[in-house]
Amino acid sequence: KKILEVKQLTKSYHKNGEQPVLKNISFTLHSGEYVAMIGRSGAGKSTLLHVLNGSIDATSGEIYYAEKTKNIIEFNSKEMRQWRSTCATIFQDFCLVPRLDVITNVLLGRLSDTPTIKSFFKQFSKEDRVKAIRLLEWLNMLPHALQRAENLSGGQMQRVAICRALMQNPSLLLADEPVASLDPKNTHRIMDALGKVAQGGIPVLINLHSIELVKQYCTRVIGLAKGELIFDGHPNNLTEDI
Ligand code: ADP
Numbered sequence: 416k417k418i419l420e421v422k423q424l425t426k427s428y429h430k431n432g433e434q435p436v437l438k439n440i441s442f443t444l445h446s447g448e449y450v451a452m453i454g455r456s457g458a459g460k461s462t463l464l465h466v467l468n469g470s471i472d473a474t475s476g477e478i479y480y481a482e483k484t485k486n487i488i489e490f491n492s493k494e495m496r497q498w499r500s501t502c503a504t505i506f507q508d509f510c511l512v513p514r515l516d517v518i519t520n521v522l523l524g525r526l527s528d529t530p531t532i533k534s535f536f537k538q539f540s541k542e543d544r545v546k547a548i549r550l551l552e553w554l555n556m557l558p559h560a561l562q563r564a565e566n567l568s569g570g571q572m573q574r575v576a577i578c579r580a581l582m583q584n585p586s587l588l589l590a591d592e593p594v595a596s597l598d599p600k601n602t603h604r605i606m607d608a609l610g611k612v613a614q615g616g617i618p619v620l621i622n623l624h625s626i627e628l629v630k631q632y633c634t635r636v637i638g639l640a641k642g643e644l645i646f647d648g649h650p651n652n653l654t655e656d657i
């Protein structure tokens with residue numbers, strides 16, 4: 416099933432559209448796919464993830480989501496909010512709230528990215544709590560549920576971040592160098608956990624440095640160079656020079 420389609424996506428950090436760092440990027444993500452994005456530093460990987468999760472604006476392009484294709488610069492604020500909420504993101508530095516316990520960090524995934532006064536006083540529903548507990552259990556983090564996030568190891572923090580991302584009920588999970596700060600054992604646990612997410616039907620798009628990991632875990636790889644998509648295929652068909 417097609418989850419996301421990006422057509423002719425372009426991004427320039429300049430107002431007049433000069434020196435685009437993403438040039439006519441087009442690709443489609445389907446449920447079940449575990450897709451790595453590779454490319455040299457400055458290729459545009461991080462910009463692409465941020466454009467996809469709505470934290471920076473695209474310059475032009477079309478996005479298919481919720482069963483329709485629409486020009487991304489014509490999104491109204493409601494459409495922008497809806498689209499953002501369908502893309503969950505995890506980061507290299509986890510971005511947990513250090514002083515809060517694990518379960519509360521996970522529940523925070525239920526808050527929208529533009530909180531209203533009401534949402535600050537919101538009590539999480541029993542349903543939400545049960546879901547948070549199930550997610551923690553799924554990644555073997557339930558024994559740590561009441562610990563403060565700051566007391567966890569890096570690998571544990573990233574598993575909590577994955578639970579928080581899934582709490583958002585996303586259609587798609589984006590991961591920006593999620594294992595860059597982890598030791599090999601935890602790197603494999605996180606790569607494995609993201610594989611389970613993909614197998615569960617939510618496509619995962621992950622920004623990675625290590626070709627070894629790409630080949631070991633991912634079902635597909637897209638390669639960026641100087642803002643252009645220069646490869647899209649199976650990791651085994653990767654040419655050396657990306
Ligand atoms: P990657 O993640 O592949 O290393 P980036 O998306 O970070 O690449 O960067 C792509 C290009 O965009 C680089 O030339 C970088 O200098 C430029 N760039 C990134 N962020 C900004 C910004 N906020 N303002 C202007 N240029 C930027």
Ligand code: ADP
Nearest residue numbers: 553554555556568570571574603604605607608
């Ligand atoms: P250790 O003390 O060995 O570093 P952690 O405290 O980091 O272990 O891990 C906590 C839990 O993570 C353990 O119960 C372990 O069973 C579990 N675990 C093992 N493999 C995975 C995996 N692939 N994904 C998620 N959790 C895992």
